[in-house]
Each structure stands twice: as structure tokens, then as C-alpha cells.
Amino acid sequence: MKTTQMLDTYPATINLDRQLLARVIESLVACSQACTACADACLSEEMVADLRKCIRSNLDCADSCAATARILSRHTGYDANITRAHLEACIAACRACGDECEQHAGMHEHCRICAEACRDCETACAELLAAIR
């Protein structure tokens, strides 16, 4: 990923720490990808009926992380309120999905790995949120 290079060549001011921002964007993108894959892996499990809530959390988290990654990749006409509100929503989605995946982590490796991606992302978003406030 060229996140850092793209941040470094942005032609105007960025109101947030570029190194932290790069880490958050990459966590969001990685989490969105892991959640999309986990939803599909759950769908192929024999016990798919027990994984309904997990699939749903995965799909929500994938959508939330994807939207937040895009919003954080824009710096023109920066509005801290927008960034803050979307980080908060995304943290809620990552927490719920991480909690749900963790319950299946002992049985399904994809849920264990996806839970890790959710935790990483939740932590990164929380750090950025703290830096904005």
C-alpha cells in the first residue's frame, strides 16, 4: 500500500499526524478486507446457521471501515466533526465484530484472524480519535 507516499505528496496541510493517519487508514482497509473474507468463509461453514450474527457483523464492519478509510483519505476542506463521528461509528462496528468473531475463534481460524484485524482497527481508530479531541 502506498498510503504514506500518498499522504507525503498531498499538496496542502493535513491537520492530523501523518504517521498515525497512515496506520489508521491501513488498519481500516485491512479490517474491511478481512471482514469481507470472513463473511464468505462463515457462509461456507457447515454450521452456517450458527454464524448468522457473525456474518452480519462482518458485513457491517466491512462497510463501515471502507467508508471511514475513504473519509480519512480526504484532507481538502477538513471537518473534524465528520472525522470524529465516523471514527466513533467505526469503533462501534469493529468492537461488535471483534466480540462476535472472538466467540468463534476457537472453532474457526478465519474468525480468530478477523477478530485480530477488528481489534487492531478499533485500537488505531481510538488512538486517532483521542488525538482529534
Place this chain on the structure above:
Amino acid sequence: MKTTQMLDTYPATINLDRQLLARVIESLVACSQACTACADACLSEEMVADLRKCIRSNLDCADSCAATARILSRHTGYDANITRAHLEACIAACRACGDECEQHAGMHEHCRICAEACRDCETACAELLAAIR
């Protein structure tokens, strides 16, 4: 749009008023579409340099509304926290974009129409948020 029909044929319980939910989903989808079109219309204006912030708000609002519409279209394993946090984020995006578009409404019809879509969507989301709390 077949939003109401899809809600009426969902095979399990939906924890929210279906009529209100349908209205919110359709407002979100309409707002996302209007914002995508407004960003592109602004990009083609001679005075594009004065519309940078508007384009940015449009793109954010389009992404936020699209993600929220998807989340509200899922009822399996419902989690009120996720719904609430995303409605709040989306309201912030709609308000910011509506405010920005309104400033150009006298000069650009697409901004005037887009501002209407943002206001409709903000109002619908706020009504649903009040019903959840």
C-alpha cells in the same frame, strides 16, 4: 425501489418501525446518489476551484449514506449500538454537506437540489435515531 416489499418479506422480526425504516433507507440511497452527481457537476463548473470543499463534502456524504443504507437494510443479529452510531455519523455528514451545498444553491442548481436531498436525509435519520433511543 422495492424497499418496502423487501422489508415486508423479511422472514424474522424487525426491531424498528418498517414504514419509517423504508423512508430512511430510501432517503439515504437518494442522498448518496445526489451527492455523487453533485460532486461531478461541481467538477465540471468553470469555478471548480471555489467548489473544492463542496466536492469533498459530497464525496464523504455519498460514502456515509451508502454505508448507512446497507447497515439499515440488515436486520439479522440486530445491534442498536451499531445503528445508532452510524445514524449519528451520517447525520453529521448530511448536515455538513447540506450546509456547504446551500452556500452555492443560488449559483448552482445541482447544489440546491443536493442540499434538499441532504436535508431530507438528515431529518429522516434524526427521526429514526429518536425512535431508537
Place this chain on the structure above:
Amino acid sequence: MKTTQMLDTYPATINLDRQLLARVIESLVACSQACTACADACLSEEMVADLRKCIRSNLDCADSCAATARILSRHTGYDANITRAHLEACIAACRACGDECEQHAGMHEHCRICAEACRDCETACAELLAAIR
């Protein structure tokens, strides 16, 4: 939806018939929404294990229609190759999802309604594709 109004206020030339374009964009948006809802409805069915392929087709079709709706909503720097290739991909997704949903239409009303949305969208996209060639 304000699709027609947004097309009518676009400040430069649009290389396609605006009325047809509006119809296609609205079909895409409606299909994306129906597919997202159908995936979730399938997930809540008792017989979810028999609906795996349907859920997968729904998710693909939702993503394909959403991306195509956005691309068709942009007219600045128009490139017929991009439009054509995405219409073709979207037609493939709509056909596959319509076929799959149709197989469950007798048993699940949401699949019957979603199949209709897929057929509408496939037809609209094919009409636009024919107009571009």
C-alpha cells in the same frame, strides 16, 4: 430520487440520452438495495444452508450495481470504454443473481422480488449498452 433533476442541472454535455441514463441509474440503485436486503433475508431463513450461493450472488450484485451507478453518475471526462466495460460486468452480475434468486422465488418472496429487481436492472443496462455501441 432526484436523478433526473441532477442530470438536468449538470453544467456540461452528457454523451448519453438523459432519460435512459436516469432510468438505468435508478434501476442500479434499486437493484443494489434489493440485493443487500435479500442477502440479509436469506441469512435469516431457517434453510440458510441452501441459500449460500444466493447470498453470495446477492452480495456481488449489490457491489457491482453500486459501483456502476456511481460511474454512470459521472459525466466529466467521459470515457465510453469504462462505461461499456462496467455495464457488461454489471449485466453478468444481475443475470447470475436473477437466475439464482428465481430458483428460490417459489419459496421465498424476498427472492422473487429481488429477481425482479435484477431483471429490471439487467434490461436497463443492456439497453444503455446497446445505445453506446
Place this chain on the structure above:
Amino acid sequence: MKTTQMLDTYPATINLDRQLLARVIESLVACSQACTACADACLSEEMVADLRKCIRSNLDCADSCAATARILSRHTGYDANITRAHLEACIAACRACGDECEQHAGMHEHCRICAEACRDCETACAELLAAIR
């Protein structure tokens, strides 16, 4: 990114080479991210009026790559037609965006870096397309 780990823990058969697939998915995700950032960087350039087509190509390519990454991350109920058609559409978007960005590469570092991401992604998608045929 946990792409390889997620592919390795998918519980059923994957009809494509997992190593190649992981590389393509990561290229798509990286390209989508670079294009979103490049659109915003172009928007902040003093000469934004000369970058209209570039911004438009960036936005299309970001949407196309994001949808294709999701589709390639699903293996349940695999349909080669869907994969093929979306790879072809995505290759068209990456080529157009890479060509456009390259024209501004001497003047704008973000366009130079984004063009690289587009070329990488186009090549990776073409390799996978060749493997499917």
C-alpha cells in the same frame, strides 16, 4: 493485510491459485486507496481545473477496484463469468486512470505514485484473467 491468512483458512475449495489471488486482492485494495487519495490531492492543487478528468478517473477506478476486491474475496458459489467480467471492467478502469495520472506524473508526485498503483493493479488483474480463461 491478512489476505493470505484469510485465504488459507477458507473452509472449502478455492478455484484459483491462492498466492496469485492474494496478490491481486492486495493490488486492488492498494489501488482503490491510492485513487481515493489522488482524487483528493488533485482537488487541492492550484491547477485543479486542469485535473478534472484525472479526478474523475480516480473516482471511477477507486469504485471499480473496491467492488472487484470484494468479489474476488468471495469463493462460495464461485462463478467464473462474474470474476472474468469484473476483472475486465477493472482492467479498463486501471488502464484509463494509469494513463491519465501518467500525464501529470512529471508535475504531481501523487499522480506519479497513483499511476504506479494503477499499473500494478492492471498487471495483476490481467494475470488472473489469463489464469481463468
